[in-house]
Structure formats: structure tokens, C-alpha cells
Amino acid sequence: MFNQKISSDGAAGIYHETHIVPKGQYEGVHGNMPVYGLAHATGHKAITSGLHSALQRLENKA
Numbered sequence: 001m002f003n004q005k006i007s008s009d010g011a012a013g014i015y016h017e018t019h020i021v022p023k024g025q026y027e028g029v030h031g032n033m034p035v036y037g038l039a040h041a042t043g044h045k046a047i048t049s050g051l052h053s054a055l056q057r058l059e060n061k062a
Contacts, residue, residue, distance in 0.1 A: 027054050 019026075027039040036042045051057045 025058060027057060 026038065029047075030036075032041060044055065045051075047057065051060060
């Protein structure tokens with residue numbers, strides 16, 4: 001249905017990726033959106049002044 005509505009003129013596209021990663025070594029960043037996806041399934045953590053980088057956030061997972 002989606003592909004039929006957008007046609008094939010190149011104006012919009014979709015993609016899907018699958019990755020196998022160690023437990024707790026992933027991150028999803030969402031702005032102005034409800035908590036869903038990984039955040040809904042594994043817990044939401046706000047980005048604060050002490051957690052600017054992905055490495056800081058991943059190391060600080062509790």
C-alpha cells in the first residue's frame with residue numbers, strides 16, 4: 001500500500017537494516033517523538049549535559 005501511494009518517482013524511500021549487536025551496546029535517538037521501538041522495549045534515558053556522546057551514554061547504562 002505504501003509503495004503504491006508514493007509511486008516510484010524517487011521522491012521518498014524506505015530502508016530496513018538488521019544488525020546483531022552485544023546486549024546493551026546499542027542506542028536509538030528520537031527527538032520530539034513518543035517513546036517507542038528500542039526505547040519502549042528496553043527503557044528510555046534522556047540525553048543530559050553529562051551524556052553528550054554515544055560512548056558516554058552506552059557506558060552509563062544502568
